[in-house]
Amino acid sequence: MPDPKPLYDAVLTGNAQEAKALTQQALDEGVDPLVLVNESMVPAMDEVGRRFQANEYFVPELLISARAMKAALDLIRPLLASRGNQPVGRVAIGTVKGDLHDIGKNLVASLLEGGGFEVIDLGVNVPPEQFIATVKDRQANIVAMSALLTTTMPAMKTTIEALKQAGVRDQVKVLVGGAPITQKFADEIGADGYSENAVGAVALAKQAIKA
Amino acid sequence: MKPRERVLNFLEGKPVDHLPCMPITMMYACKQIGARYRDYCTDYRILAEGQIRTAEKFGFDYVNTMSDPAREAADCGAPIAYFDHQPVALIEDQALLADKAKLLALKTPDPLGGGRMHNGILALRLLKERVGNDLIVEGWVEGPIAEAADLRGINTLMTDFFDDVSFVHDLFSFVVGMELRFAREQITAGADVIGIGDAAASLVGPRIYQEMVLPYERQLIEGIHSMGGRTRLHICGNTRSILGPMGSLHATIVDLDSLAPIGEARNQMGPQQILLGNLNPVTVVRDGTPVTIRAELAECHRAAGDRYIVGAGCEIPRDTAEENVAALAQYAQSVTQ
């Protein structure tokens, strides 16, 4: 069992090169990739999230930490796949139609990847049909929507309705988030889950597919 | 007292009849004349019409030429997208400076060169001609970090602060040069005040803000002041942790968003700073009633003290009820001085 601290620190401080090198080294030494994820990377991103909530970290720090985690993950993902490890779930994520804000969505996508999900990032201004197509064609079992504008929040409801119309609502869990979204709103539109931040989004997604 | 005289007197600390009222309207103003927002962004006559109609109908003291963040970037050659009912937007995955090397060859566009900046200047001239004796005419430029984000892509710029500090300095220098040139033309065209929108400044935290952003905001603001212009600094989002440094810029008006307490801004910026704001545009202005809006304004005014201009924290949402918008000016008029 290697010391989880150096990789943890590399992710926490957003040092992608270091994170990559340490991961490669550990893998060369035969360390189980899942151990790296669970003992170093996930706890580091939890701490990143905590610091963000506490106004110790801001958006630039969040993004470089997410990038460091991704750099390590790029080495780990093929190993997991070749070993036959299935992704925990497959997420279709996007910012809803009419909305172009994506910083929060990108963070959620990175952390979900870190949490073992396969993430299909549909980008911004995503119409309901595109979510539906991704569910149908690529068997996504989670639809994650982000909205930052009060005027685009209703597009979440429209998308949920469209998923119903297309007959695929029962195949997926729908998660929603973004600054103006509340638990109350999520309940009203019939979403399966809401989280106010990206770290919470991973726990939420894991819970959702178990349920 | 005419609105223009009211605001100018107020800015100079001279007596006025009542508080000035200067909330931001863009999509709301467009809706007043039943136009498409696409046309409001691209045709200065429509923008001017919407602004004048809105100011006259609701008793605002000013008109403003802002429509979207993509004017300067478009003229630099950045790919942008037009929507019928949304602001013009940058296409971030095709950002102009995705390749940093391109900055070296980037030329400052001519604000009178027939592009989107020129359209903004034409709006300003028309507003000046039609209502410039009565109302304050306000122009608009993007601030250093907002414009840098437009050119580079906001997600990428955020990581540049760690990866390549000297590139960020070069980019901010370019931006400030361009914005000063744009501001100068707006002042020549008759702008009484130049608004500066620097949205992304609220995302970077106090350290990066002070080290990297503030010096360029200072260059921009001092530059505009030295041209004889007045400034209105608007940073969207939560500026609570940077209020002190923002105050050190001595913008003529600090237009505060709703996420930062205006009482704290007063404490950190001193008694002379003119503060404008800062009702939550959605939960208070759109979702409230005239009664709750007037009460919230009274509270803002109390916390901000005398040097205070009525406004919301950011743009008035398009779907706000008319009586709610009217409540802003009603409050301002009720505070006689």
Ligand code: B12
């Ligand atoms: C950056 C920004 C922009 C950039 C966006 C660039 C980009 N690539 O994202 C630009 C300049 C393009 C922009 C444009 C506009 N913007 Co803007 N923008 C912002 C700003 C400054 C920051 C948003 C942000 O990135 N926050 C940081 C991230 C990390 O937070 P977050 O997105 O909330 O995400 C976190 C959580 O919510 C959660 N989360 C997010 N998504 C999801 C999804 C799921 C499933 C889950 C579980 C969780 C989750 O996890 C994240 C991490 O913890 C805010 C003000 C502010 N400071 O908040 C305004 C703001 C969001 N914008 C606003 C407005 C009005 C606009 C414009 C209409 C302005 C205009 N007239 O031009 C346009 C609209 C364009 C459009 N059609 O979308 C308003 C929205 C008001 C409202 N409630 O409706 C705000 C609040 C500013 C204000 N005070 O008025 N904007």
